Amino acid sequence: MSNASQKTMRAAMFHGAKDIRIEEQQVPTPKDGQVLVKVAWCGICGTDGPILCPDKPHPITGCSLPVCLGHEFSGIVAQVGPNVKGDWKEGDRVVIEAVISCGECYACKRGCNNACAKLGFVGLSGLGGGLAEYFASPEQYLHRLPDNVSLKSGAMCEPLAVAIHAVRRAGFQKGMTALVLGAGPIGIFITKVLIAQGASMVICSEPSSTRRDKARLAGAHHMFSPLESDIVAEVRKLTGSDLGVDIAFEAAANEHALVAAIKSVKTRGTVLNVSVWSREPKIPMNELVFSEKAILGASCYRDDHPAVMDALSSGSIKLEDFITATIPLDKLVDGGFRELLENNEQHVKILVSPSGELNQPF
Ligand SMILES: [Zn+2]
Ligand SMILES: [Zn+2]
Incomplete structure (x- = not known):
């Protein structure tokens, strides 16, 4: 595609809370070191919008609202820009690693770009995003999608990378037991990863019965509603003389869930928090002291995409069952964001086709 710069495309622009507009824009021309990607599928996420979008210029990108979501x-390379070093060519199937980092702060200098002091994201902090027909990607954000992995699965690499990073950061090892609190998309994907990596038991706590069914589909061995059962007592019953699981994953951003997580891990067990909190929870500190338990945080991903590609390519993790709707960009607000607000429990991942083609090649 040689004359992309003369063409226009449609893009979903976030102007503010409840104000997402589908706008006509110029297709970007890839600059030095950039590759133009025609977006195939883009997932909708709970963080799309007000929590992370900049209301003042982002310290790295300099962009403020509106931003493309x-x-x-996932997508297909449409044009390779000047001075691209890697072996990219038109037609390559790719996914984008969305973290934008400064490269200069304490965290970045130590290889923890996912904990950058100025952290930003493609699709939240300016620079364009995947809810548009084209994205001009710096080449370092690209990962090659294995030939046997579909573009639809490719669109779920990002949340799968979050889950794989959380499991790795928690120090999980084959044969361990785990409790997952919250069966939203991240809780479900964490469950999939735990099962694929050989957890001996995965227990899930989730108030919605529809979501508990999804956790069962992901391979969880036991499901409980925290509204009907005493989670800590159930975990103790199931883990026998261990009196708790090795690791509890908090993916609910709920104080009761976090307290249950802390009480449900065994002596010297680990609580891994992957939630983003809007309120500070109160926690039983003495439980940490006297049972030598640890709480860790995990944020997005770093060096996790190779493991994501291996898991999808080998078939140890399959995600297509968790696509609950596919929609064209025109339906983004009604069929996407509103649907997620009103029928949240029915959905794991809604995938959007920015070009509007719902029957795309593998
Ligand atoms: Zn996301
Ligand atoms: Zn940094």
Whole structure:
């Protein structure tokens, strides 16, 4: 595609809370070191919008509202820009690693770009996003999608990378037991990863019965509603003389869930928090002291995409069962964001086709 710069495309722009507009824009021309990607599929995520979008210029990108949404996407290389070093060519199938980092702060200098002091994201912080027909990607954000992995699965690499990073950061090892609190998309994907990596038991706590069914589909061995059962007592019953699981994953951003997580891990067990909190929870500190338990945080991903590609390519993790709707960009607000607000429990991942083609090649 040689004359992309003369063409226009449609893009979903976030102007503010409840104000997402589908706008006509110029297709970007790839600059030095950039590759133009025609987006195939882009997932919708709970963080799309007000929590992370900049209301003042982002310290790295300099962009403020409106910004193009979409950070979970796959696509096909349409044009390779000047001075691209890697072996990219038209037609290559790719996914985008969405973290934008400064490269200069304490965290970045130590290889923890996912904990950058100025952290930003493609599709939230300016620079374009996946809810548009084209994205001009710096080449370092690209990962090659294995030939046997579909573009639809490719669009779920981002949340799968979050889950794989959380499991790795928690120090999980084959044969361990785990409790997952919250069966939203991240809780479900964490469950999939735990099962694929050989957990001996995965227990899930989730108030919605529809979501508990999804956790069962992901391979969880036991499901409980925290509204009907005493989670800590159930975990103790199931883990026998261990009196708790090795690791509890908090993916609910709920104080009761976090307290249950802390009480449900065994002596010297680990609580891994992957939630983003809007309120500070109160926690039983003495439980940490006297049972030598640890709480860790995990944020997005770093060096996790190779493991994501291996898991999808080998078939140890299959995600297509968790696509609950596919929609064209025109339906983004009604069929996407509103649907997620009103029928949240029915959905794991809604995938959007920015070009509007719902029957795309593998
Ligand atoms: Zn996301
Ligand atoms: Zn940094």
